[in-house]
Amino acid sequence: MSDFICFAKTSIFFPPRPAAATVDYESEFIFRGKQLAGPVVCPEVDVSYDIGSGFSSYIGWWGCYSTNGGYGENDLYAGLNYSIDNFTIGFGYTVYTYSGAATSEYPNEHELKLIVSYDTSEYLGDFAICPYAAAYYNITYSGTVIEGGLSYSAPITKWLIGENWASIDLAAYVGYADYRGGMSDNGGYVYVGTSADISFAITEYWSMSAGVRYACNNDDDGGFSAIAGKENNVWFGVSTSIGF
Numbered sequence: 528m529s530d531f532i533c534f535a536k537t538s539i540f541f542p543p544r545p546a547a548a549t550v551d552y553e554s555e556f557i558f559r560g561k562q563l564a565g566p567v568v569c570p571e572v573d574v575s576y577d578i579g580s581g582f583s584s585y586i587g588w589w590g591c592y593s594t595n596g597g598y599g600e601n602d603l604y605a606g607l608n609y610s611i612d613n614f615t616i617g618f619g620y621t622v623y624t625y626s627g628a629a630t631s632e633y634p635n636e637h638e639l640k641l642i643v644s645y646d647t648s649e650y651l652g653d654f655a656i657c658p659y660a661a662a663y664y665n666i667t668y669s670g671t672v673i674e675g676g677l678s679y680s681a682p683i684t685k686w687l688i689g690e691n692w693a694s695i696d697l698a699a700y701v702g703y704a705d706y707r708g709g710m711s712d713n714g715g716y717v718y719v720g721t722s723a724d725i726s727f728a729i730t731e732y733w734s735m736s737a738g739v740r741y742a743c744n745n746d747d748d749g750g751f752s753a754i755a756g757k758e759n760n761v762w763f764g765v766s767t768s769i770g771f
Contacts, residue, residue, distance in 0.1 A: 552765050568591075615645075656678065743760065
């Protein structure tokens with residue numbers, strides 16, 4: 528499943544929608560700094576519910592399928608968020624399942640997630656960044672992942688014409704993954720990534736985005752570092768989403 532980015536959990540829809548259906552196309556599939564497949568199509572359905580008193584819950588399904596049929600993944604996830612002042616604390620659970628040729632390389636996985644993010648918009652307004660820190664525990668591999676990052680969404684049309692229907696979304700992250708024989712035979716590696724997207728609200732229910740990404744890792748394990756041992760990746764992606 529795609530990694531957490533703060534502005535990815537907000538909505539360009541007006542008003543925000545409790546459910547969304549999204550389809551992404553990525554020219555490479557990169558997960559935590561490693562290329563697992565070439566071009567992929569990734570549909571997702573996500574539903575959230577405001578419980579009240581600062582609590583909200585979510586549940587969803589995310590798929591990832593190679594355009595050549597060589598890789599297939601279906602993830603089910605659910606979680607609970609709690610917001611207090613400018614902080615949001617989230618706990619989640621994900622089941623990763625694989626199909627096609629991917630089943631010979633990757634067993635089904637179970638993972639727990641704890642994440643904390645901070646909203647600086649109260650102080651910085653349109654120039655607010657969103658920092659986050661996350662910890663993941665992969666039950667299947669007895670492995671851990673620690674990740675931190677920043678994201679920023681610039682409301683370009685608000686600045687230019689006074690109407691907030693398009694933004695430039697920037698993000699950067701760094702992480703350390705210790706899979707103990709899972710994605711790495713070396714016991715752990717560092718990964719870094721950045722992204723830049725332009726997002727448009729076509730209607731109050733429908734949005735689109737497109738952008739470029741970069742990721743790398745320092746794992747010299749040729750069997751797991753990436754396709755053909757590739758450790759640096761530049762790729763692009765496009766997305767469309769409908770809110771309900």
